[in-house]
Amino acid sequence: MTFLDRLRSAGRSNGSMLCIGLDPEPSRFPGALKGDAGRIYDFCARIVDATADLVIAFKPQIAYFASHRAEDQLERLMEHMRRNAPQVPVILDAKRGDIGSTAQQYAREAFERYGADAVTLSPFMGFDSVQPYLKFHDKGAFLLCRTSNPGGDDLQNQRLASVDGQPLLYEHVARLAQGPWNLNGQLGLVVGATYPAEIERVRRVAPTLPLLIPGVGAQGGDAVATVKAGWRADAPIVVNSSRSILYASGGDDFAEAARREALRTRDLLEAAKP
Numbered sequence: 001m002t003f004l005d006r007l008r009s010a011g012r013s014n015g016s017m018l019c020i021g022l023d024p025e026p027s028r029f030p031g032a033l034k035g036d037a038g039r040i041y042d043f044c045a046r047i048v049d050a051t052a053d054l055v056i057a058f059k060p061q062i063a064y065f066a067s068h069r070a071e072d073q074l075e076r077l078m079e080h081m082r083r084n085a086p087q088v089p090v091i092l093d094a095k096r097g098d099i100g101s102t103a104q105q106y107a108r109e110a111f112e113r114y115g116a117d118a119v120t121l122s123p124f125m126g127f128d129s130v131q132p133y134l135k136f137h138d139k140g141a142f143l144l145c146r147t148s149n150p151g152g153d154d155l156q157n158q159r160l161a162s163v164d165g166q167p168l169l170y171e172h173v174a175r176l177a178q179g180p181w182n183l184n185g186q187l188g189l190v191v192g193a194t195y196p197a198e199i200e201r202v203r204r205v206a207p208t209l210p211l212l213i214p215g216v217g218a219q220g221g222d223a224v225a226t227v228k229a230g231w232r233a234d235a236p237i238v239v240n241s242s243r244s245i246l247y248a249s250g251g252d253d254f255a256e257a258a259r260r261e262a263l264r265t266r267d268l269l270e271a272a273k274p
């Protein structure tokens with residue numbers, strides 16, 4: 001089964017395009033867990049167990065684990081998700097990007113060490129920095145295209161006078177991912193929910209790619225406009241929300257509160273389908 005098949009299957013069975021981002025920040029943990037980096041696994045596993053029937057994917061962000069020397073807890077969490085939510089694909093958010101020989105190591109880290117189904121990558125260093133990930137044929141890779149942050153403008157919105165049609169840089173990334181770089185149909189794109197008009201422009205260039213769309217919830221992206229701009233019956237969109245779900249409650253009911261917020265967000269997204 002390819003990554004895209006797994007994504008479609010989870011989207012169908014859970015009736016969802018919501019992805020929950022696992023960005024554990026111990027200082028924001030509730031009750032007895034507060035401040036305890038040794039409980040990152042416990043916190044995330046509770047969230048996963050409370051929401052696995054509501055999501056199209058989970059997206060752990062590697063920095064939230066590595067900065068606390070908690071890679072072992074990320075390994076345990078990946079195993080936990082494989083065991084308890086095997087139908088839900090896991091996107092490791094690592095935003096890697098390096099020369100081929102180093103990229104091979106990053107690919108092994110994501111797909112062999114952590115067993116992720118897909119990874120996020122920066123396309124800045126070009127095709128040979130992406131290719132090592134594509135050798136894992138059943139895995140996926142999302143290339144940063146039009147990111148959700150304001151500084152995304154600095155480079156991604158530059159016009160490329162040297163390329164036919166003079167596209168913006170992010171449109172060129174979308175064109176490469178839809179066409180020549182997508183050797184085995186493993187690529188997707190990251191576009192921010194904070195810029196729905198740009199999602200529409202990306203969709204014009206990349207009509208069939210899966211889109212990972214972070215920025216609803218804490219970053220204030222418009223969930224309804226996002227779905228209207230990006231949703232296609234045959235190309236899944238994966239709309240990520242992290243903080244507003246993880247920290248929906250600061251109390252011991254955090255998992256139940258996360259479930260309520262996930263349900264609300266899932267239903268809001270589903271209702272916006274054209």
Ligand SMILES: O=C(O)c1cc(=O)[nH]c(=O)n1[C@@H]1O[C@H](COP(=O)(O)O)[C@@H](O)[C@H]1O
Nearest residue numbers: 021061093120147148214218219241242243
């Ligand atoms: O690749 C990403 O996931 C990503 C790309 C992007 O353009 N913007 C963005 O916020 N993200 C990630 O998505 C998550 C957003 O978290 P919240 O703002 O708390 O929902 C974080 O893990 C970010 O690192």
